[in-house]
Amino acid sequence: MSRTLHLNAxxxxxxxxxxxxxxxGTEPVRLTDVRHYQxxxxxxxxxxxxxxxxxxxVALSGDVRHNxxxxxxxxxxLAALAAVTDHIGLIATVSTTYHEPFHVARKFASxxxxxxxxxxxxxxxxxxxxxxxxxxxxxxxxxxxxxxxxEFLEVVTxxxxxxxxxxxxxxxAAGRYADAGRIHPxxxxxxxxxxxxxxxxSRSPQGHPLLVQAGSSEDGKEFAARHAxxxxxxxQTLREGQEFYADLKRRLPAHGRRPEDLLVLPGISPIxxxxxxxxxxxxxxxxxxxxxxxxxxxxxxxxxxxxxxEHLDGPLPDVPAENEGAQSxxxxxxxxxxxxxxxxxxxxxxLAGGRGHRVFAGTPEQIADQLQExxxxxxxxxxxxxxxxxxxxxxxxxxxxxxxxxxxGLFRHEYEGRTLREHYGLPRPPSRYATTRPEPVAVS
Amino acid sequence: MSRTLHLNAxxxxxxxxxxxxxxxGTEPVRLTDVRHYQxxxxxxxxxxxxxxxxxxxVALSGDVRHNxxxxxxxxxxLAALAAVTDHIGLIATVSTTYHEPFHVARKFASxxxxxxxxxxxxxxxxxxxxxxxxxxxxxxxxxxxxxxxxEFLEVVTxxxxxxxxxxxxxxxAAGRYADAGRIHPxxxxxxxxxxxxxxxxSRSPQGHPLLVQAGSSEDGKEFAARHAxxxxxxxQTLREGQEFYADLKRRLPAHGRRPEDLLVLPGISPIxxxxxxxxxxxxxxxxxxxxxxxxxxxxxxxxxxxxxxEHLDGPLPDVPAENEGAQSxxxxxxxxxxxxxxxxxxxxxxLAGGRGHRVFAGTPEQIADQLQExxxxxxxxxxxxxxxxxxxxxxxxxxxxxxxxxxxGLFRHEYEGRTLREHYGLPRPPSRYATTRPEPVAVS
Numbered sequence: 001m002s003r004t005l006h007l008n009a010x011x012x013x014x015x016x017x018x019x020x021x022x023x024x025g026t027e028p029v030r031l032t033d034v035r036h037y038q039x040x041x042x043x044x045x046x047x048x049x050x051x052x053x054x055x056x057x058v059a060l061s062g063d064v065r066h067n068x069x070x071x072x073x074x075x076x077x078l079a080a081l082a083a084v085t086d087h088i089g090l091i092a093t094v095s096t097t098y099h100e101p102f103h104v105a106r107k108f109a110s111x112x113x114x115x116x117x118x119x120x121x122x123x124x125x126x127x128x129x130x131x132x133x134x135x136x137x138x139x140x141x142x143x144x145x146x147x148x149x150x151e152f153l154e155v156v157t158x159x160x161x162x163x164x165x166x167x168x169x170x171x172x173a174a175g176r177y178a179d180a181g182r183i184h185p186x187x188x189x190x191x192x193x194x195x196x197x198x199x200x201x202s203r204s205p206q207g208h209p210l211l212v213q214a215g216s217s218e219d220g221k222e223f224a225a226r227h228a229x230x231x232x233x234x235x236q237t238l239r240e241g242q243e244f245y246a247d248l249k250r251r252l253p254a255h256g257r258r259p260e261d262l263l264v265l266p267g268i269s270p271i272x273x274x275x276x277x278x279x280x281x282x283x284x285x286x287x288x289x290x291x292x293x294x295x296x297x298x299x300x301x302x303x304x305x306x307x308x309x310e311h312l313d314g315p316l317p318d319v320p321a322e323n324e325g326a327q328s329x330x331x332x333x334x335x336x337x338x339x340x341x342x343x344x345x346x347x348x349x350x351l352a353g354g355r356g357h358r359v360f361a362g363t364p365e366q367i368a369d370q371l372q373e374x375x376x377x378x379x380x381x382x383x384x385x386x387x388x389x390x391x392x393x394x395x396x397x398x399x400x401x402x403x404x405x406x407x408x409g410l411f412r413h414e415y416e417g418r419t420l421r422e423h424y425g426l427p428r429p430p431s432r433y434a435t436t437r438p439e440p441v442a443v444s
Numbered sequence: 445m446s447r448t449l450h451l452n453a454x455x456x457x458x459x460x461x462x463x464x465x466x467x468x469g470t471e472p473v474r475l476t477d478v479r480h481y482q483x484x485x486x487x488x489x490x491x492x493x494x495x496x497x498x499x500x501x502v503a504l505s506g507d508v509r510h511n512x513x514x515x516x517x518x519x520x521x522l523a524a525l526a527a528v529t530d531h532i533g534l535i536a537t538v539s540t541t542y543h544e545p546f547h548v549a550r551k552f553a554s555x556x557x558x559x560x561x562x563x564x565x566x567x568x569x570x571x572x573x574x575x576x577x578x579x580x581x582x583x584x585x586x587x588x589x590x591x592x593x594x595e596f597l598e599v600v601t602x603x604x605x606x607x608x609x610x611x612x613x614x615x616x617a618a619g620r621y622a623d624a625g626r627i628h629p630x631x632x633x634x635x636x637x638x639x640x641x642x643x644x645x646s647r648s649p650q651g652h653p654l655l656v657q658a659g660s661s662e663d664g665k666e667f668a669a670r671h672a673x674x675x676x677x678x679x680q681t682l683r684e685g686q687e688f689y690a691d692l693k694r695r696l697p698a699h700g701r702r703p704e705d706l707l708v709l710p711g712i713s714p715i716x717x718x719x720x721x722x723x724x725x726x727x728x729x730x731x732x733x734x735x736x737x738x739x740x741x742x743x744x745x746x747x748x749x750x751x752x753x754e755h756l757d758g759p760l761p762d763v764p765a766e767n768e769g770a771q772s773x774x775x776x777x778x779x780x781x782x783x784x785x786x787x788x789x790x791x792x793x794x795l796a797g798g799r800g801h802r803v804f805a806g807t808p809e810q811i812a813d814q815l816q817e818x819x820x821x822x823x824x825x826x827x828x829x830x831x832x833x834x835x836x837x838x839x840x841x842x843x844x845x846x847x848x849x850x851x852x853g854l855f856r857h858e859y860e861g862r863t864l865r866e867h868y869g870l871p872r873p874p875s876r877y878a879t880t881r882p883e884p885v886a887v888s
Contacts, residue, residue, distance in 0.1 A: 021614070021621060028614040028621065032557040032646055034527070058546060060644040064622040068614075070607065070646035073547075073554040079520045080558050083478070083527035100542065102502060102578045103517075110517040113476040114524050134546045136638030163514065170465070170472040170512075175735045177465060177472065178508040194580030200504040202476055202514035291619045 005375055005411050006230075006263055006382030006424055007402075008051045008091065009044040009394055011037060013068045016269050017388035018298070018352040019289035021068035025392045028068045034080050037072075040391055041081040044088055047398030048412050050423040051089030051120060052081065053212075053232070053384060058098055059130035061301075066294035075107050082115035089420030091120035091212055096152040097145050098126060098135045101193055104152075105159035108209040109201040117205030117419030122212040122232065123223075125149050146219040151192045153211070153227055158186040160208050161431040162198035184433040207428045210420050216244070216328035225251035229426050230263040232384050234329065234357045236336055241266055241379030263381040263424060266374065267357035270367045271388050272396040279361040286388060287349045295348030302333055302356075312345040332356050354386055364400035371401075372410060449819055449855050450674075450707055450826030450868055451846075452495045452535065453488040453838055455481060457512045460713050461832035462742070462796040463733035465512035469836045472512045478524050481516075484835055485525040488532055491842030492856050494867040495533030495564060496525065497656075497676070497828060502542055503574035505745075510738035519551050526559035533864030535564035535656055540596040541589050542570060542579045545637055548596075549603035553648040561649030561863030566656040566676065567667075569593050590663040595636045597655070597671055602630040604652050605875035606642035628877040651872045654864050660688070660772035669695035673870050674707040676828050678773065678801045680780055685710055685823030707868060710818065711801035713830040714811045716840040723805040730832060731793045739792030746777055746800075756789040773800050798830055808844035815845075816854060 010016070014026035014036075021028035030036035041052050054074035062069055074092035082090055090111065094104055104121075112119035125145035126132075132139035140148070167182035186197035213220065213228035224231045225248060235241035244266075249259040271286075273279030292312060300307045303319045311317065316337040319330065333356055337347045353359035360370050374380040387393025405411040421428055454460070458470035458480075465472035474480035485496050498518035506513055518536035526534055534555065538548055548565075556563035569589035570576075576583035584592070611626035630641035657664065657672035668675045669692060679685035688710075693703045715730075717723030736756060744751045747763045755761065760781040763774065777800055781791045797803035804814050818824040831837025849855035865872055 022616040022619060024616075028616070029612070032648075034558040038527070057644070058550075059640075060627070060642050063624075064627060065624045066619060066621060068621050070612070070622070070644055072557055072645060073550045075520060076523045076551050076554040076558065079523035080527040083482070083524040098544065099547070100579055103543070106502075106517045107520050110520040113516055114478040114520065130640070133638075133640035135544055168473070168514070172466045172468075172472070175466060175510060175733075177510060177512050178514070180507075180509045183504070183508060194577075196503075196574070196577035198504050200501065200514055201516060204476075289619075 002409070004409070005371065005405060006050045006265060007411065008053045008089070008265065008382070008384045009040065009049050010053045010055070010267060010384045010386045011040050011390065012055065012386070013071055013390070015389040015393060016354055016386040017286045018067055018294065019286050019291075020389050022289040023286060023389055025389045031068050031071050034072075034077065036391070037077055037081055038084045040394055041085050041088055043391060043394050043398055045085050047402045048414055049088060049398070050382070051091050051420060053091040053122065054078065054093060055122075056093035056124075057128060057131060058095060058126065059128055059134050061128055061130050063294050063297050066291045075111060078119075079111055079114055082111065082118065087118075087415045087418065089118045089120055089210070089423055090115055091122055091210070093122040093124055095124050095126040095131070096149040097140060098131065101152050101155035102159065102195055102199070105156040105199055106201050109160060109199060109204040112204035112206050112209045113201070117421070119204070119206065120210035120212050120230075120420050122214060123149060123153065123228070124214065142217070142219060146223055148192045149223060150227070151190045154190070155186070155188050155193050155195050157208055158188055158432070159195070159197055159199040160203070161433050162186055163203040164431045164434050165203055165207070168202055182435060203431065206419050206421050207431065210424065210426070220328065221248060221251065224248060224262065225257070226255045228262060230265055230424065233264065233266050234332060234354070235266045235379070236332060236358055238374060238377060238379055241374055242377060245379050261426070265382045265384050266380050267354060267384040267386050268370070269354040269357055269359045269386040269388055270393070270397060270401065271353070271359065271361035272364060272367060272393065272400060273361070274363065276362055276366070279363065283361045287352070290349065290352050292345070292348070295352060299333070299344065299348055299351065302330055304330070307344060313343050315341070316344055316347060329356050353388060357386055364404050367401050368404040368408065371405065372408060375410065446853070448853070449815065449849060450494045450709060451855065452497045452533070452709065452826070452828045453484065453493050454497045454499070454711060454828045454830045455484050455834065456499065456830070457515055457834070459833040459837060460798055460830040461730045462511055462738065463730050463735075464833050466733040467730060467833055469833045475512050475515050478516075478521065480835070481521055481525055482528045484838055485529050485532055487835060487838050487842055489529050491846045492858055493532060493842070494826070495535050495864060497535040497566065498522065498537060499566070500537035501572060501575060502539060502570065503572055503578050505572055505574050507738055507741050510735045519555060522563075523555055523558055526555065526562065531562075531859045531862065533562045533564055533654070533867055534559055535566055535654070537566040537568055539568050539570040539575070540593040541584060542575065545596050545599035546603065546639055546643075549600040549643055550645050552653040553604060553643060553645040556648035556650050556653045557645070561865070563648070563650065564654035564656050564864050566658060567593060567597065567672070568658065586661070586663060590667055592636045593667060594671070595634045598634070599630070599632050599637050599639050601652055602632055602876070603639070603641055603643040604647070605877050606630055607647040608875045608878050609647055609651070612646055626879060647875065650863050650865050651875065654868065654870070664772070665692055665695065668692060668706065669701070670699045672706060674709055674868065677708065677710050678776060678798070679710045679823070680776060680802055682818060682821060682823055685818055686821060689823050705870070707825040709826045709828050710824050711798060711828040711830050712814070713798040713801055713803045713832055714837070714841060714845065715797070715803065715805035715832050716808060716811060716837065716844060717805070718807065720807060720810070723807065726832075727805045731796070734793065734796050736789070736792070739796060743777070743788070743792055743795065746774055748774070751788060757787050759785070760788055760791060776800050797832060801830055808848050811845050812848040812852065815849065816852060819854065
């Protein structure tokens, strides 16, 4: 099969649109109901999608008065989704700033075992102030967070490698459960971590659960070029998408990697209608359910401005330059406002669908056109699909857009592999500690 | 119903006996196979047991050449078991020494949501040296570990309380998702932790997942008397069991608690046969599969001695007094050896079944007699059942011992509640932050 799309279902509560929970097509009390997420995973699997993906933060951020917040921890949830699915990949976000690498290595190895090789880790470094306050520390500087992330990843992958393939013998007659020569301490001693190893969970089906990254800052792009196997990104226009794609792929050879070793997957929130009129009516309906105070607070947080109702019908004020948090997302928001000369109210509406990710309303064919154009014009290897309403928006995508993509030869008709790495067309890494000595003959 | 037993299935790989993995009744390759544990959970649920329980440590400890080690992380695994069961409680061991309370609070709250109120936390403080080396620290002293554990628990329960019941309104028409006045920062600042809160997962079905504890040192017993709702313990004789039971219950009033607020659950490994002869034959069969080198290493670690093959047929040498690790388990082992005048070889065989927990071989009636005696004579409120072989030993217990206990009026015929707290007959704690002000009328 020639090059085809990779599609993830980015699951977020009852939908990505900020007003999703107010729409009659959702049930906001299902935010903490595992059956809701199991239904979503089954829908995504019915469509042959590569994975379901869960974002995360380690603080209650955003105004809970006006949005459906307070859901489930992703790794725990994905284990419960693994139990009711067979093929779909399971990607969880976990921060390197507020965790210990031993625990993270073990949990992902466990999820990979439990799911038969479907686990992926979206590596984030936690830019938020509120997150730091839940761990009794000052928020570390951007460069410090990325330095810690790089060493964290080194420790985690060493732990994943600490049991070679073939270490488990399970030779009952000889009384040899494992070949201790194939299980290695890692003896890591670095600036941030000192970890003896080995891991106390054996090597998992994928060897390494898949490594995903989403930062778009300079540090983020370098980290991705060095370590990530898939990058989630927010890009508003085809030209920006192409630039980001080319930039990232260009960085790979310096790290001994080929362009196909890293998939670039922009987010898109498809607002789907059987007709254009229906799609735009749904978009408008969601917009009318927005709560201005919530949008103002969100936009204030993104930009570092203090926006009030008085700003709603004017242009976005100038944004201070020094805020060192989520820089790349802030630039995207300012560029969008300036490029399209949006008022603050209009900008809030534009951001409400995807928090800076692209939103596109149209028929299934029009959405397929958009995905195809970005895919063929060097802006994407696939997409993170962010349905405005869940489960309805995901079911619409799977039932109406996926068949159109299949007709065009752009997407698989059924799963060809079992693991997330196989879905993504990525190799299974060997253990860095792999020995080549022959296995001694078992004697009893 | 009058006072009845509480029974947990303590799951450990393919069985609690150290030679389980060598027995033809097990499949050691299933150590990392989620379907194995799902089968066990279903068997336990078929028997109406209170919970399945998973022990844990955060290092590869024990000799992996000779025992089936390297399994799955308990919290991740239990989420996958929640997905295929409806009633059985799910108790995971997590250490307070090498985790952050925010993550632990969130994961247990998530598991409690996912399971509909069936989560329990076995709180341990990680006595091992190898564990400390995976986190770049010196192993903290016993008292330090328990001081940290107490503050850890305070933070976790504050976070569980940070969303009051009723905080989620999901009032679409009024645009009010939650009542922010019922979601509280915890602003904890103590010796070990500084945590702002609130949790970013809403209050879970049980309010607090059940708190379980297993330490039997003086610090451990005080911790249990203050905080725990169930205690797992290793007791070899009825008299020791009675002493421990009375000791623990006696400590409760000083903390404003009643005897029935804390369940005492000794471990027992039942080796079941249709006849006594069958039971003893199975015990003997397992003993013959033991690997002496493994038992010597285990016993050396427990006692702080350096035991070799030369010691096998003599008595246990004197044990140095200073080893400050698992003191209570060491004393138990020494007492057992002295009381029954065991050789080192015999002691190893006795410990191989339950690592210091009681092992009893007999018919279903005889096992029921033992459980009944301890239950009625003030040594137990129930038991942690540790089958020598899994799944077979658990199925035998559920199919042959449980019916006998039911006939005697000692065990439930079916589940009467849905949550683990309901199975244990324990109340659902209110939020410490609960407000009594009336909810304002929603206006749109």
